[in-house]
Amino acid sequence: MNKNVAGVLVVFISLFVVLSAMSQTAAVSSGHDLHGGAIVLDFSGKVKVHDVGGRSLELARNGILAQGAVIETDPNAKVLLRLEDGSEILLRESSHLVLNQEKLSTGSTLFELILGRLRAVVTKRFTGTPSFQLGTPSAIVAVRGTRFEVEVNNHNVTEVDVEQGLVQVTGRSASEPSVLLEPGFSTRVGLDRVPEAPIPTSRIRPDAREEQENKNKKKMRSSNSSAHEPSSAVPESHQGTEPPEPAEAPKPAPQ
Numbered sequence: 001m002n003k004n005v006a007g008v009l010v011v012f013i014s015l016f017v018v019l020s021a022m023s024q025t026a027a028v029s030s031g032h033d034l035h036g037g038a039i040v041l042d043f044s045g046k047v048k049v050h051d052v053g054g055r056s057l058e059l060a061r062n063g064i065l066a067q068g069a070v071i072e073t074d075p076n077a078k079v080l081l082r083l084e085d086g087s088e089i090l091l092r093e094s095s096h097l098v099l100n101q102e103k104l105s106t107g108s109t110l111f112e113l114i115l116g117r118l119r120a121v122v123t124k125r126f127t128g129t130p131s132f133q134l135g136t137p138s139a140i141v142a143v144r145g146t147r148f149e150v151e152v153n154n155h156n157v158t159e160v161d162v163e164q165g166l167v168q169v170t171g172r173s174a175s176e177p178s179v180l181l182e183p184g185f186s187t188r189v190g191l192d193r194v195p196e197a198p199i200p201t202s203r204i205r206p207d208a209r210e211e212q213e214n215k216n217k218k219k220m221r222s223s224n225s226s227a228h229e230p231s232s233a234v235p236e237s238h239q240g241t242e243p244p245e246p247a248e249a250p251k252p253a254p255q
Contacts, residue, residue: 037066038081038099045077071097073116086123092116110135117151139189142168157207161186169195
């Protein structure tokens with residue numbers, strides 16, 4: 001083969017490979033090949049991500065997290081994700097989410113919130129099946145198109161608060177009974193329990209065990225703070241207040 005023709009052929013093949021790669025990258029970036037994953041729209045603070053095999057992944061805006069990715073946010077960290085149907089999930093601080101999708105008999109998809117809190121804005125679906133189902137250690141939350149929040153505490157108790165639309169909540173251990181939440185209502189589900197009767201979100205209180213833990217932590221911090229305070233470090237009249245501003249120096253008398 002002529003050397004010039006061979007050179008042109010090599011250049012042509014190389015160009016074809018590059019263009020193909022660019023085309024695939026564009027398809028992934030546009031979100032068409034998510035296959036159960038999510039696009040990272042934005043994030044703040046320290047966020048740890050790893051794949052199914054436990055390998056750490058680098059988090060990048062507009063990057064794609066594949067199915068099976070595990071996301072953990074530190075205190076004061078948040079992640080905003082977009083799913084393949086256009087729905088968006090805001091994972092809040094100190095949370096643990098798994099993009100563990102599976103096709104259920106209803107044709108839905110399952111995500112797992114292991115710990116923490118998220119806010120979801122789900123794209124409305126007009127068919128009879130939910131857009132997706134969000135799983136927690138104690139509940140299944142079925143959604144057709146709505147805005148809602150889900151929180152899982154350290155005792156695996158799930159709380160669901162609905163802002164808009166309808167949300168069906170079922171205990172993880174049993175398919176029945178379930179509750180249907182309307183806007184402005186909430187429910188709570190414990191491990192191996194059925195969902196509590198819906199009540200207005202404004203009236204729902206923290207889980208009793210978590211509330212007691214928070215009280216104990218506050219009491220411990222208060223006692224530790226008192227133990228470390230030096231006695232008579234400042235005059236009693238100034239304790240717990242900012243130090244007074246220095247008085248203005250008198251101006252010198254005119255000569």
